[in-house]
Amino acid sequence: MRILSLAGRRLAASIPTLFLILIGVFLLLQLAPGDTVDALMAQMGGGDAATAEALRKFYGLDLSVPAQLGNYLWHLVRLDLGFSSIYGKPVATVILERLPPTILLMTASLSFAFFFGLVFGVIASRGVNRWPDTMISTLGLIFYATPSFWFGLMAIVVFSVYLQWLPPGGFEDIGNVQTGIWHVLDIAAHLVLPTLTLGLIFLAIYLRIMRASMLEVLNLDFVRTARAKGLDETHVITRHVLRNALLPMVTLIGLQAGTMLGGSVVVESVFSLPGLGRLAYESVVQRDLNTLLGIVFVSALLVISVNFVVDLLYARLDPRIAAEG
Amino acid sequence: MDLSRLEINRRTALLTSAAIAANVINPMRAFAQETPRKGGVFNVHYGAEQRQLNPSIQASTGVYIIGGKIQENLVDLDASGQPVGVLAESWEATPDGKTVTFKLRKGITWHDGKPFTSEDVAFTAMNMWKKILNYGSTLQLFLTAVDTPDPQTAIFRYERPMPLNLLLRALPDLGYVSAKHLYESGDIRQNPTNLAPVGTGPFKFVKYERGQYIIADRNPDYWRPNAPYLDRIVWKVITDRAAAAAQMEAGELHYSPFSGLTISDMARLGKDKRFIVSTKGNEGNARTNTIEFNFRRKELADIRVRRAIAHAINVPFFIENFLGDFAKLGTGPIPSTSTDFYPGPNTPQYPYDKAKAIALLDEAGFKASGGNRFSLKLLPAPWGEDISLWSTFIQQSLGEVGIQVDIVRNDGGGFLKQVYDDHAFDLATGWHQYRNDPAVSTTVWYRSGQPKGAPWTNQWGWEDKTVDKTIDDAATEVDPAKRKALYADFVKEVNTELPVWMPIEQIFVTVITAKARNHSNTPRWGSASWHDLWLSA
Numbered sequence: 001m002r003i004l005s006l007a008g009r010r011l012a013a014s015i016p017t018l019f020l021i022l023i024g025v026f027l028l029l030q031l032a033p034g035d036t037v038d039a040l041m042a043q044m045g046g047g048d049a050a051t052a053e054a055l056r057k058f059y060g061l062d063l064s065v066p067a068q069l070g071n072y073l074w075h076l077v078r079l080d081l082g083f084s085s086i087y088g089k090p091v092a093t094v095i096l097e098r099l100p101p102t103i104l105l106m107t108a109s110l111s112f113a114f115f116f117g118l119v120f121g122v123i124a125s126r127g128v129n130r131w132p133d134t135m136i137s138t139l140g141l142i143f144y145a146t147p148s149f150w151f152g153l154m155a156i157v158v159f160s161v162y163l164q165w166l167p168p169g170g171f172e173d174i175g176n177v178q179t180g181i182w183h184v185l186d187i188a189a190h191l192v193l194p195t196l197t198l199g200l201i202f203l204a205i206y207l208r209i210m211r212a213s214m215l216e217v218l219n220l221d222f223v224r225t226a227r228a229k230g231l232d233e234t235h236v237i238t239r240h241v242l243r244n245a246l247l248p249m250v251t252l253i254g255l256q257a258g259t260m261l262g263g264s265v266v267v268e269s270v271f272s273l274p275g276l277g278r279l280a281y282e283s284v285v286q287r288d289l290n291t292l293l294g295i296v297f298v299s300a301l302l303v304i305s306v307n308f309v310v311d312l313l314y315a316r317l318d319p320r321i322a323a324e325g
Numbered sequence: 326m327d328l329s330r331l332e333i334n335r336r337t338a339l340l341t342s343a344a345i346a347a348n349v350i351n352p353m354r355a356f357a358q359e360t361p362r363k364g365g366v367f368n369v370h371y372g373a374e375q376r377q378l379n380p381s382i383q384a385s386t387g388v389y390i391i392g393g394k395i396q397e398n399l400v401d402l403d404a405s406g407q408p409v410g411v412l413a414e415s416w417e418a419t420p421d422g423k424t425v426t427f428k429l430r431k432g433i434t435w436h437d438g439k440p441f442t443s444e445d446v447a448f449t450a451m452n453m454w455k456k457i458l459n460y461g462s463t464l465q466l467f468l469t470a471v472d473t474p475d476p477q478t479a480i481f482r483y484e485r486p487m488p489l490n491l492l493l494r495a496l497p498d499l500g501y502v503s504a505k506h507l508y509e510s511g512d513i514r515q516n517p518t519n520l521a522p523v524g525t526g527p528f529k530f531v532k533y534e535r536g537q538y539i540i541a542d543r544n545p546d547y548w549r550p551n552a553p554y555l556d557r558i559v560w561k562v563i564t565d566r567a568a569a570a571a572q573m574e575a576g577e578l579h580y581s582p583f584s585g586l587t588i589s590d591m592a593r594l595g596k597d598k599r600f601i602v603s604t605k606g607n608e609g610n611a612r613t614n615t616i617e618f619n620f621r622r623k624e625l626a627d628i629r630v631r632r633a634i635a636h637a638i639n640v641p642f643f644i645e646n647f648l649g650d651f652a653k654l655g656t657g658p659i660p661s662t663s664t665d666f667y668p669g670p671n672t673p674q675y676p677y678d679k680a681k682a683i684a685l686l687d688e689a690g691f692k693a694s695g696g697n698r699f700s701l702k703l704l705p706a707p708w709g710e711d712i713s714l715w716s717t718f719i720q721q722s723l724g725e726v727g728i729q730v731d732i733v734r735n736d737g738g739g740f741l742k743q744v745y746d747d748h749a750f751d752l753a754t755g756w757h758q759y760r761n762d763p764a765v766s767t768t769v770w771y772r773s774g775q776p777k778g779a780p781w782t783n784q785w786g787w788e789d790k791t792v793d794k795t796i797d798d799a800a801t802e803v804d805p806a807k808r809k810a811l812y813a814d815f816v817k818e819v820n821t822e823l824p825v826w827m828p829i830e831q832i833f834v835t836v837i838t839a840k841a842r843n844h845s846n847t848p849r850w851g852s853a854s855w856h857d858l859w860l861s862a
Binding site: 032033034035036038039040041042043044045046047048049050051052054058085086087088094097098149152153156157160161164167168169170171174269270271272274278279282284285286287 | 373374375376377383384385386387457459460462463514515519520534535536537538540559561562563564565567568571572574575577735736737738739740741742743746747758766775776777778779780781782
């Protein structure tokens with residue numbers, strides 16, 4: 001269980017980092033001109049100075065910046081994320097409401113990208129420089145080069161407007177609310193297009209990494225040994241090559257869990273999903289400091305826990321890591 | 326685009342015998358649409374979520390589009406733009422303008438069953454309109470008390486004369502009533518009712534899922550007979566404009582209000598028979614594009630430079646090539662849609678004249694050295710793509726007369742802070758919203774003495790005693806004809822001095838399904854109660 005203690009140490013090390021990030025974001029947002037009352041004024045279409053002053057007091061903005069930061073950190077130590085000015089609710093509640101769509105979308109598209117990236121990567125590497133490889137690589141390049149909002153909009157136009165197979169947006173059908181298994185299927189239907197949109201770009205990256213690392217491992221000595229032993233090709237690929245080639249893929253998942261959260265701002269907006277990405281965007285525009293810091297906090301926790309799982313996976317895939325610890 | 330497609334269809338169908346003959350085959354299609362149909366769900370595009378939904382404490386279209394169906398105002402505007410009673414049945418003012426008496430409708434109940442009385446009006450006026458409501462607090466500044474001699478009478482008492490026509494034109498937006506029994510204890514801003522509004526309107530609030538949707542159902546006890554027709558309204562939160570256009574096409578949305586789609590999508594859907602794209606029903610929400618000058622820059626404090634800048638920009642060319650049918654040439658702060666106050670186009674204007682612009686700049690002593698006279702920082706507001714296009718057009722036009730313009734983009738909060746509080750701009754451009762009477766939100770752009778930080782007010786470092794006096798006189802003038810004349814003087818004066826230039830007039834664009842009936846039939850229809858709206862089969 002040395003790997004666990006290693007990961008535990010990493011976890012402990014990430015706590016100061018987390019605080020530094022939060023303080024950094026807090027100070028960065030102070031540099032942005034305007035506060036949440038200015039943003040509210042922009043939304044309301046104007047108001048007089050007395051109203052603005054009353055609102056600043058209401059949102060606790062009449063305190064000095066260090067006092068506000070001190071207040072925030074003091075609350076955070078007691079695991080209180082504060083009050084959201086745009087939602088008028090505790091930040092923890094707001095984020096909890098938004099977490100399920102984001103996590104669903106993230107897991108679905110990561111699994112999609114990982115699985116198909118793996119399969120296509122292996123196929124491409126087996127037929128390197130022949131037509132399957134060329135076709136897969138070209139497709140990958142197209143997916144990678146296309147902006148996700150465009151992909152999303154085109155998917156809506158094709159599958160929702162013309163073919164009318166899938167809903168064009170939203171998280172669930174509002175018109176007739178389903179229960180049980182039908183509700184699950186309804187949400188699944190709403191998530192197909194966003195998952196594909198978000199997943200395709202990552203798929204492109206995964207398949208290229210997979211292809212490259214397969215090719216690299218295929219040339220190593222132990223593969224030659226395995227072949228020399230007289231193992232059949234399938235056995236060589238699945239037992240010897242794939243396992244070693246998977247390491248870079250797993251690393252990438254850990255790295256991209258964070259990117260996925262950010263990347264979903266676009267996808268969530270295009271498909272009107274109530275996720276964390278949109279909430280973060282809204283909090284920046286509305287200068288809702290507490291909510292934004294809360295999201296940074298939760299995202300950081302997500303990234304840390306994904307990396308924790310990745311660490312465990314490493315050990316499983318390559319026992320040398322646990323042994324060397 | 327202004328004409329409703331439906332009307333053309335109906336008229337053609339009646340006049341052309343061939344059409345009638347054709348309709349014999351399918352008579353239902355041509356004539357069944359005339360009887361209002363009960364039922365149906367109306368899906369509305371909701372682009373920007375607000376922090377709360379009560380129109381008594383926040384005057385903005387983003388609140389009216391929802392709260393305006395659930396809560397009602399004392400008066401609204403009818404099809405011709407004249408005030409018509411809603412919760413108020415009649416009104417009268419004393420000749421000195423200091424007392425206005427409203428007679429309220431009988432037998433109206435709140436959605437929770439409690440009766441609606443003058444106590445509610447008095448409470449809302451004194452605690453919300455006067456203290457919290459943006460623009461309301463300015464309008465009701467001199468309101469001293471609201472007396473309630475009986476449940477059907479509310480007497481508004483003012484310290485200074487309140488012109489009745491100003492009050493009646495402001496109240497459709499600034500006169501939504503909230504229930505006293507739900508608000509009398511605790512902080513009004515924090516009251517949970519703000520996110521689950523209770524009103525007297527045709528639709529009852531059901532559910533608000535933040536970031537997703539809001540639902541309101543038909544109020545079976547609504548006071549107007551046979552109304553409303555719709556069973557339900559669903560507002561869907563869709564922040565991406567292109568995605569909203571796709572949802573309109575997929576039939577998931579029936580209505581996108583207040584220019585909610587991109588200019589190109591609105592033009593495209595306008596050619597599609599399934600939709601009506603029009604500015605009709607938004608006349609009460611006119612706006613003008615501005616150029617705001619900072620007088621703290623010595624160049625801009627020179628009137629010749631401001632006029633030169635105006636002459637250097639080819640506004641008709643810009644409108645024709647970038648905004649199309651949705652905009653027209655503006656003539657000043659009071660737009661031509663304001664039938665009560667528009668002074669006509671015969672006020673000082675600044676048509677495109679590059680030679681004159683160059684001559685004025687030379688005369689002011691700002692010679693071009695190496696092609697560049699001086700540089701200006703332009704801050705565009707982030708509200709719409711027209712402002713973004715307009716700011717680029719300003720940059721290129723002024724470049725041609727030797728003024729280098731650097732565009733600095735901000736988001737909403739940042740823009741307001743930098744322009745109206747920090748004064749960190751040379752030129753700014755955004756929208757001036759005209760709210761049916763110049764005293765509501767127009768004259769503050771020009772009146773001196775605005776507190777620093779108040780958005781959309783005179784923060785230019787410019788002061789003119791004559792203009793101040795005209796504004797003050799008009800605000801308390803009780804005689805409608807004299808008031809109109811005073812505002813005509815006002816437009817002449819500010820168009821001469823040009824502290825702000827307002828050369829483009831725009832009305833919001835509605836995109837709505839061709840199945841909707843009784844839509845866009847008042848000047849502020851997007852904000853109206855929709856009690857008569859129905860959907861044909």
